[in-house]
Amino acid sequence: MTRLRGSNPLGARKALAERFQTWSVNAFDLSLCPVRGVLDRLGDKWTTLIVIALSHRPQRFSELLRAVPDISKRMLTQTLRDLERDGLIARQVFPTKPPSVEYRLTSLGESLLEPLVTLVSWAETSQAVIETARAAFDAREPVPA
Secondary structure, X not given: OOOOOOOOHHHHHHHHHHHHHHHHHOOOOOOOOOHHHHHHHHOOOOHHHHHHHHOXXXXXXXXXXXXXXXXXXXXXXXXXXHHHXXXXXXXXXXXXXXXXXXXXXXXXXXXXXXXXXHHHHHHHHHHHHHHHHHHHHHHOOOOOO
């Protein structure tokens, strides 16, 4: 199978087409198509922000709550549990009174940083173009149903 890395759009297009063909032949069996499950987690509203927040150092729950804007305690708790379940972060409890808990990226979580930098850079570069496209789309006459 062709590698997905590289900046050649034609090569990337071919590699992705091959992957898609393989998955679709297998009726998108999740065991053979990891994209759905993995991107479901990474596409979550809060996951990327939490991973970025943990990229420079381990942090306590309260630090993450302050670092990630607008996240509720409940959603931070759930997202941290999901990331721990997926093996992207580790939770360490320190025997203090009261107990202190710290979260850090695992080696799997660290391996996500390189592709995440590429995605974040693309998002920053493309944001203005996307906003312009959205404004143009929203300005169009509504299509009757």
